[in-house]
Amino acid sequence: MAHPLSHWEDGVAALPRETIVDVLEGRLREDILDGRHPAGSYLPPERTLADGYGVTRTTLKHAFGRLTQAGLLETRHGVGTRVRDYLRLGGADLLPMLVRHSPDWIGEVFEVRRGVGALISERAALRATDRQRDELRARLAAVRGAPDADAVQLADIEVHRALARATGNRVYVLLTNTLFNAYLPVRAALRAPFTEPQAAHERLEPVVDAVTAGDAAAARRAAEHYLTVTERIMLEGLA
Incomplete structure (x- = not known):
């Protein structure tokens, strides 16, 4: 039987559920914008960061991809993932x-x-x-x-x-x-x-x-x- 929230009920549409990637993306974004990961700094190694947030490295990579697309991160292969200086390099x-x-x-x-x-x-x-x-x-x-x-x-x-x-x-x-x-x-x-x-x-x-x-x-x-x-x-x- 389908979950009742997967359908219209009493004329109200079900709200989409947050995935673990959504939650991690939000936490990383807030940590970057709050300055916990300063502009220009490299994030800790993926394994360390994944353990710190309690997620898998695959989940972390998906969140990185979204934040890179948003203009907050940039990844250099063989070097690491760095926080972009969005106030200097970002757009509207x-x-x-x-x-x-x-x-x-x-x-x-x-x-x-x-x-x-x-x-x-x-x-x-x-x-x-x-x-x-x-x-x-x-x-x-x-x-x-x-x-x-x-x-x-x-x-x-x-x-x-x-x-x-x-x-x-x-x-x-x-x-x-x-x-x-x-x-x-x-x-x-x-x-x-x-x-x-x-x-x-x-x-x-x-x-x-x-x-x-x-x-x-x-x-x-x-x-x-x-x-x-x-x-x-x-x-x-x-x-």
Whole structure:
């Protein structure tokens, strides 16, 4: 007979179970980010490390593989496994992991969000095509029509993705994606500005209005105001 948690029950999906590799990966990641294994240092020999964590060397190798892919470790055959200096060598793709590790990172993400978001709105006002302006209006309308806070938040995100596309610069699109990906570990705690669809729409509307009017200066000011206000509301929600 199948385990009852392997099926939908009362409309709720079963949560995936953590494997020993998942647990070891998490422990090693936390030990690296907490500085127990400093950047640039070599980890102890595999047998020693496996014994210390109470796992097999095969399990350890699987965890190493994941952390190498994540950018935290690098293995040199015949030399050993070293902790990468992720602050010097890492990329923005590490942000979701770092935010999950320490909420302190979210303040730095927000600082970049303000600067990049204001610049994107300014550039979008200068470069948006008629089709992109129509898309922005439609995306904004979807914010007001969203049925709940989660849907409002997602609709709001799509407005910002549309703004980035309207710049005509794909790097802005990727930066926008990166910043939103960084929110993922704490997204549920950042819903406060999106609990009322009409209010969320009214906060974002001046940005879209200025961009679609082609007023770059007004778009930048509106974006700076919007980003500052929503940041304050989200941080209050986190507190």
